[in-house]
Amino acid sequence: MARRRPRSTRGFRTRWPSGDVPRARDRRGRPRPDRPSGPAGHRPVLLQEVITSLQPAPGQAFIDATLGGGGYARALMERLRPGGVLLGIDRDASALERFAQEPVPPDLTVMLEHTNFAQLDRAAERIGRPPNGIVFDLGLSSVQLDDPDRGFSFQTDGPLDMRLDRSEPWTAADLLNRESESELRRILRDYGQERWGSRIAQRIVERRRRAPFKTTKDLVDVVAGAIPRGAWPRDIHVATRTFQAFRIAVNRELDAIE
Ligand SMILES: C[S@@+](CC[C@H](N)C(=O)[O-])C[C@H]1O[C@@H](n2cnc3c(N)ncnc32)[C@H](O)[C@@H]1O
Structure with missing residues (x-):
């Protein structure tokens, strides 16, 4: 049976310009691969546990159902390349707009969807295959709290x-x-x-x-x-x-x- 194309009112698909995922740097300015950093340098809680348990790998498809400041998404992106797909979802359009400004490696497909994760099934159809993993990080991002x-x-x-x-x-x-x-x-x-x-x-x-x-x-x-x-x-x-x-x-x- 053909899969229904999701009705995406405010979703958008992004193939970002080439570039590298921003990383935290140590005191000598060297990248810290263990520490992906957001624009505000926020380190999301439980990130390491999520990566360890879900083991994202090159070529896989993942959904970040609560994109927020993008800390989880950046860490996933590093591990899904080359050839992987990441779908980032958030109810907060400004979280998606901020994330869309960041560079994305050319060997990765990133899609962003403004929706409630209650509609996850419909949003996930955009990937075109069952995801290898879905992450949820419930609550508020520090960006939201601090504004x-x-x-x-x-x-x-x-x-x-x-x-x-x-x-x-x-x-x-x-x-x-x-x-x-x-x-x-x-x-x-x-x-x-x-x-x-x-x-x-x-x-x-x-x-x-x-x-x-x-x-x-x-x-x-x-x-x-x-x-x-x-x-x-x-x-x-x-x-x-x-x-x-x-x-x-x-x-x-x-x-x-x-
Ligand atoms: C704790 S933050 C996520 C932080 C993110 N993991 C990071 O690394 O920066 C939670 C995010 O989930 C979003 N959110 C909360 N409930 C949601 C829902 N039902 N559907 C989609 N997004 C939701 C919020 O807008 C917020 O941006």
């Missing part, structure tokens, strides 16, 4: 956004301004295991009656006011669980995994 405009961080003030895919309409501010108190409570319990969830949900509803939520600081202030000072966690920021819970809800992250 105040994305609204993921309680450390810096910015718009209360939290969308991984900014083409989607529903932001964290929308969620906080519109959901019922019981739904907010459920989100804080199920996605944040926040034991002060009832109080936080109640304070959110009180606060939005006065003024709608707009910024990350609006939310941090409510959480800090809802949890008694003596009960603030010692090892994490007081708003960590709340931010995690609303990020998971805004992006329906568990739906994608299921």
Whole structure:
């Protein structure tokens, strides 16, 4: 049976100009083959374990279902050449745009697809053969976390956004301004295991009656006011669980995994 060609609305195929994969360098400027580096020099966690267990080899096809800053993808690219194929997927179009700026070796095919990995089957058809391996590195990239405009961080003030895919309409501010108190409570319990969830949900509803939520600081202030000072966690920021819970809800992250 002929395979249906994937309907790719925002995907793009890239055959990059020749060049080499950027690498970290040691103190004398020599490349460190053990340490692929991204533009920001970020070293992704568990990369070595992923490489050791999946053993990507020349000519194989791999999918990086959570491209992010590209740390995994760069390490895979080094091992798939010559003749290999890498499909990089991310919900965040800016991650793909950034990665597309990087050079790619001429003996490798790299494809990028803006999609949710919930649609992995359809995206994988682009490779034209079963992949030898698929990697997932769930959560947020440091690029997303460090950008105040994305609204993921309680450390810096910015718009209360939290969308991984900014083409989607529903932001964290929308969620906080519109959901019922019981739904907010459920989100804080199920996605944040926040034991002060009832109080936080109640304070959110009180606060939005006065003024709608707009910024990350609006939310941090409510959480800090809802949890008694003596009960603030010692090892994490007081708003960590709340931010995690609303990020998971805004992006329906568990739906994608299921
Ligand atoms: C922890 S980062 C990945 C970091 C990456 N492995 C690296 O080496 O830089 C997670 C990435 O997955 C993306 N992501 C999260 N959920 C996704 C989903 N359901 N579908 C596609 N991408 C997703 C996020 O936008 C983010 O860029």
